[in-house]
Amino acid sequence: MKIIFNGKNNVIHYIKIKRQSNKTIDHIYIYHSYNFLVEDFLVGINTIEIINNISTEISYLNMILTKANILTKSKTYTKLEGFIREEDGYLYDQDIIDTLYDWDNGKIIDWRSKSERFKASYINACSLGNYRQFKFINSENKMLDGNKINSENELYITLGELFYGIGGFFGSGLDGLYDYLIDVSKNNSLNEMTLLIINKENLILKLEKDYYNAFVKILKNKKLNVIEK
Numbered sequence: 001m002k003i004i005f006n007g008k009n010n011v012i013h014y015i016k017i018k019r020q021s022n023k024t025i026d027h028i029y030i031y032h033s034y035n036f037l038v039e040d041f042l043v044g045i046n047t048i049e050i051i052n053n054i055s056t057e058i059s060y061l062n063m064i065l066t067k068a069n070i071l072t073k074s075k076t077y078t079k080l081e082g083f084i085r086e087e088d089g090y091l092y093d094q095d096i097i098d099t100l101y102d103w104d105n106g107k108i109i110d111w112r113s114k115s116e117r118f119k120a121s122y123i124n125a126c127s128l129g130n131y132r133q134f135k136f137i138n139s140e141n142k143m144l145d146g147n148k149i150n151s152e153n154e155l156y157i158t159l160g161e162l163f164y165g166i167g168g169f170f171g172s173g174l175d176g177l178y179d180y181l182i183d184v185s186k187n188n189s190l191n192e193m194t195l196l197i198i199n200k201e202n203l204i205l206k207l208e209k210d211y212y213n214a215f216v217k218i219l220k221n222k223k224l225n226v227i228e229k
Contacts, residue, residue, distance in 0.1 A: 096128070
């Protein structure tokens, strides 16, 4: 991940935005290179662009910062206040930014201990990290343990890790899964692979029977061999 501030590249290492309760002003925390002077680059309308390097320079988020004032600063840190407006792309989500930042710094994220809201953001980060990556890392048969799945979000995170490793993306929701598998089926021989689902009773309990059946049906329709136990 890299952050471009008013066209200035490779000096901003991390950014954190805190919405204020009245939602009329934001606090922006910028962690930057030693002695970089944010004030030298502040203008009336400032642009902040967050790009995920893994996804071949695909932009995650563009933000416009207006009426920016410096509250505190040091040689490696500057705190601003101002008004943030998101442009096209994902809406601002600090959890996505933090996940991309942690991956860049080699940190393994314990997503299972997080909230469902975080897990949903984690899936979005996975989609950015695997943008248009449809070829599986390996074509070995996979096993999905229903006892380790406690929500829809956990299902898709686990599938992504099974087929791609940590940070892997394997769709999100039934519609997203169906659309994703259209491209996956063009890049992998799904009919030569098997997904073994064990302890399926827990999946049915956590996802509900209709959802589980629809999930399995989509996989089978795309010619993935699914064995249920």
